[in-house]
Amino acid sequence: MDDPVPEEEPCEQCGLCCRIFGPGIAPTAANVYTWMEQGRTDILRWFVAFVENGSIPVSCLDLAVDDLGGVVVFEMRDHSTGGYMSVCPFLRRVAKERYLCGIHAVKPEMCCTYQPWIWGETYFNRCKSLKKNRSKANI
Numbered sequence: 001m002d003d004p005v006p007e008e009e010p011c012e013q014c015g016l017c018c019r020i021f022g023p024g025i026a027p028t029a030a031n032v033y034t035w036m037e038q039g040r041t042d043i044l045r046w047f048v049a050f051v052e053n054g055s056i057p058v059s060c061l062d063l064a065v066d067d068l069g070g071v072v073v074f075e076m077r078d079h080s081t082g083g084y085m086s087v088c089p090f091l092r093r094v095a096k097e098r099y100l101c102g103i104h105a106v107k108p109e110m111c112c113t114y115q116p117w118i119w120g121e122t123y124f125n126r127c128k129s130l131k132k133n134r135s136k137a138n139i
């Protein structure tokens with residue numbers, strides 16, 4: 001399938017993908033390392049790590065760089081309750097129908113590579129950019 005969205009202006013910033021999938025995002029160890037190096041406790045506190053040989057989640061605030069190699073998986077969690085999130089804590093509403101990422105410069109890799117307008121693993125048929133360009137192209 002051809003990409004119906006021009007590369008130069010792919011996202012309408014409607015925030016829908018972040019609102020739906022945001023609570024399920026997980027960083028890579030490289031993302032967490034960057035946040036550690038930059039002292040981004042405001043980001044680290046929203047993630048836990050499951051470390052080899054243990055099933056208890058450890059807050060990323062309590063991890064050391066040397067622990068990263070032993071992490072099996074990272075998950076987003078509410079740092080005050082330990083429960084799952086219903087909304088990504090980094091999503092910012094800046095206008096009635098416009099949303100931005102509050103950690104855009106250092107957001108998780110899966111957010112950086114997410115391209116819902118391209119047919120494939122991350123294709124999202126409710127993406128506003130995809131719909132707009134489909135109607136323009138009369139697809």
Ligand code: SF4
Pocket residue numbers: 017018021022023025088089090091092100101102103104107108111
């Ligand atoms: S981290 Fe940013 S880009 Fe990723 S889901 Fe949250 S608001 Fe969206």
Ligand code: SF4
Pocket residue numbers: 010011012013014015016017018116126127128129130
């Ligand atoms: S659903 Fe599409 S247009 Fe809306 S924020 Fe996500 S990528 Fe951008």
